Amino acid sequence: GESVGLHLPTLSVQEGDNSIINCAYSNSASDYFIWYKQESGKGPQFIIDIRSNMDKRQGQRVTVLLNKTVKHLSLQIAATQPGDSAVYFCAETAFNNMRFGAGTRLTVKP
Amino acid sequence: EPEVTQTPSHQVTQMGQEVILRCVPISNHLYFYWYRQILGQKVEFLVSFYNNEISEKSEIFDDQFSVERPDGSNFTLKIRSTKLEDSAMYFCASSEARLAGGGWVFGPGTRLTVL
Numbered sequence: 001g002e003s004v005g006l007h008l009p010t011l012s013v014q015e016g017d018n019s020i021i022n023c024a025y026s027n028s029a030s031d032y033f034i035w036y037k038q039e040s041g042k043g044p045q046f047i048i049d050i051r052s053n054m055d056k057r058q059g060q061r062v063t064v065l066l067n068k069t070v071k072h073l074s075l076q077i078a079a080t081q082p083g084d085s086a087v088y089f090c091a092e093t094a095f096n097n098m099r100f101g102a103g104t105r106l107t108v109k110p
Numbered sequence: 111e112p113e114v115t116q117t118p119s120h121q122v123t124q125m126g127q128e129v130i131l132r133c134v135p136i137s138n139h140l141y142f143y144w145y146r147q148i149l150g151q152k153v154e155f156l157v158s159f160y161n162n163e164i165s166e167k168s169e170i171f172d173d174q175f176s177v178e179r180p181d182g183s184n185f186t187l188k189i190r191s192t193k194l195e196d197s198a199m200y201f202c203a204s205s206e207a208r209l210a211g212g213g214w215v216f217g218p219g220t221r222l223t224v225l
Contacts, residue, residue, distance in 0.1 A: 034214075043114075043201050043216035044153060089153060097143070097166050098203075098214060100153040 012107045019077040021104045023090035026071060030092035033066055035075045037086045038103070044089060047075070082108050112136040114217035116202050122223045123192055131187045131220045133202030139215075142185045143203040144177065146170070147219075153201065159185065192224045 013019045025033070031052055036044035050057045050064045050073075057064050063076040073090050085108045090101045115134045123129050135142050144156040157167040159177055176188045185204075189196055199219040206213050 036216075038153075041219075043203075043218050045216070046214065091153075093214075097155045097158050097168070099155055100145075102152045 009102070010105045010107070012109060013080050015080060015082060015108050015110050017080055019075075019080045019084070019106060019108075021075045021077075021088050021090075021106065023073040023075075023101050024071060025073060025090070025092055025101075027092060027094055027099075028068075028071070030094040032093045033064070033073050034091045034093070034098070035062075035064060035073075036089045036091060036100075037084075038089060039086045044091075044100075047088075077106075080106075080108050082110060084108055112215070114202055114204055114215050116200075116217040116220050118220060119218070120221045120223070122225065125194055125224055126191050129189050129192055129222065131189075131200050131202075131222070133185045133187070133217055134183050135185055135202065135204030136206075136215055137183070139204035139206050141165075141205045141207070142177075142179070143205075143214075144187045145201045145203065145216075146198040147201065148198045156187070189222075192222075194224050197222055197224045 032049050034049040035047040037047050038044050048059045048062050048064050050066050055066050061078045065074045077084055085106055087103045087105050089103045091098050114136060117132045121129055142159040145153050146156055147153045155168050157171045157177055158165045174190045178186050199221050201219045202217040203214050
């Protein structure tokens with residue numbers, strides 16, 4: 001069936017480096033793709049989204065890239081900080097629900 | 111900044127008991143959702159609710175589950191006869207529009223432990 005999934009379950013980076021978190025999706029009918037950050041014991045926190053008719057969107061220190069040809073979504077975090085350590089989920093909205101991928105745990109080493 | 115709130119933060123119950131998880135969505139939001147997250151796993155969709163009725167539900171949302179908006183502010187999830195495998199974090203979310211990617215706001219979750 002349709003699904004949203006992650007390439008890598010864990011990612012470890014040095015403070016100050018750039019991080020790239022990847023996601024593969026299979027539902028071509030999705031309208032939005034979203035990245036969420038989840039810290040331990042908390043609910044998902046919105047980071048950035050991109051509409052399906054775009055291929056790039058930038059926020060503060062974050063960039064989301066959407067490649068519809070290969071159904072790939074990525075989140076780039078510039079100058080990664082210790083506070084960025086968390087689990088990152090990609091998600092897609094289609095019809096009337098949002099489906100999440102499996103998550104990638106980002107660890108930032110000082 | 112408006113928040114979605116959930117109570118209780120942690121609920122412990124015996125298998126077979128009924129539980130009600132409560133959520134207060136953001137006041138001007140029209141769409142409401144419940145998700146669950148089993149420890150260490152991804153966040154799973156349970157149900158969406160709009161205009162006082164269920165608009166979509168997943169295969170997880172069986173006859174043991176029900177949702178209700180009993181008044182103008184609360185949105186509840188009831189599990190009639192809890193099972194061990196219902197132990198999870200349950201997240202409520204709300205949105206102003208159906209397809210607003212960044213407009214979904216999640217609550218902090220209720221941790222349900224079924225013994």
